[in-house]
Amino acid sequence: MTSESAATADAMNSVGEACTDMKREYDQCFNRWFAEKFLKGDCSGDPCTDLFKRYQQCVQKAIKEKEIPIEGLEFMGHGKEKPESSS
Amino acid sequence: MRVWSSEHVFGHPWDTVIKAAMRKYPNPMNPSVVGVDVLERSVDSRGRLHSHRLLSTEWGLPGLVRAILGTSRTLTYIREHSIVDPVGKKMELCSTNITLTNWVSVSERLVYTPHPEDPGRTVLTQEAVITVKGISLGSYLESLMANTISSNAKKMGKEILQIYLPNITKPLTQQ
Numbered sequence: 001m002t003s004e005s006a007a008t009a010d011a012m013n014s015v016g017e018a019c020t021d022m023k024r025e026y027d028q029c030f031n032r033w034f035a036e037k038f039l040k041g042d043c044s045g046d047p048c049t050d051l052f053k054r055y056q057q058c059v060q061k062a063i064k065e066k067e068i069p070i071e072g073l074e075f076m077g078h079g080k081e082k083p084e085s086s087s
Numbered sequence: 088m089r090v091w092s093s094e095h096v097f098g099h100p101w102d103t104v105i106k107a108a109m110r111k112y113p114n115p116m117n118p119s120v121v122g123v124d125v126l127e128r129s130v131d132s133r134g135r136l137h138s139h140r141l142l143s144t145e146w147g148l149p150g151l152v153r154a155i156l157g158t159s160r161t162l163t164y165i166r167e168h169s170i171v172d173p174v175g176k177k178m179e180l181c182s183t184n185i186t187l188t189n190w191v192s193v194s195e196r197l198v199y200t201p202h203p204e205d206p207g208r209t210v211l212t213q214e215a216v217i218t219v220k221g222i223s224l225g226s227y228l229e230s231l232m233a234n235t236i237s238s239n240a241k242k243m244g245k246e247i248l249q250i251y252l253p254n255i256t257k258p259l260t261q262q
Binding site for chain 2: 012013014015016019023026027030031034035038039040041043052055056059063068069070
């Protein structure tokens with residue numbers, strides 16, 4: 001296994017083919033925030049919200065088109081201070 | 088119903104393993120995962136990160152199994168909920184299939200915690216519950232799937248993170 005294959009960790013596809021570029025852009029933003037802020041206890045603003053919104057709109061459309069049975073999720077996107085309970 | 092579980096220790100601290108675990112797809116050891124999307128992500132009032140993800144997988148079930156199940160579908164969808172507690176140093180992932188549910192239910196749970204005796208190491212415990220519904224060869228198919236999960240988990244839990252871990256310590260701008 002080469003380092004190249006590991007370096008493409010952010011090169012996963014979206015379930016909606018048209019969403020892949022947006023997904024990868026969001027993933028890079030998230031992974032950076034996760035490693036450099038979240039895990040170090042920095043609760044300051046999340047820089048990925050706008051990227052996530054765009055990406056989500058695309059994914060929601062793909063899920064409907066493919067009739068993937070997602071239930072119980074409100075597509076509230078990216079947020080803080082949500083209640084602990086989840087679907 | 089079949090229950091399978093295992094435990095593995097990584098020779099890296101929890102933060103490092105978590106960063107690699109969040110990015111473990113794609114990987115050449117488990118090419119069956121062909122799509123991953125984040126459906127929802129938020130931080131709760133306790134500072135824990137919740138993520139809901141949708142994974143699409145090509146199961147790679149043998150033709151005989153697919154014939155028994157009566158389906159030619161090979162693409163399956165899985166829903167995963169993960170919780171990362173950066174203060175308590177615990178990452179928990181729960182996943183279950185949301186298609187093929189008339190025939191089979193596969194639920195997996197993974198928990199990453201620091202090794203109780205050595206903060207430079209991390210413990211991963213995995214368990215899976217597999218239930219094949221309503222057909223007489225259910226027991227056989229459950230074994231087959233448990234073996235697949237076990238084999239994938241052995242690869243995933245060990246070699247995969249070893250592939251990513253050497254890179255994970257590089258600055259992100261170089262990845």
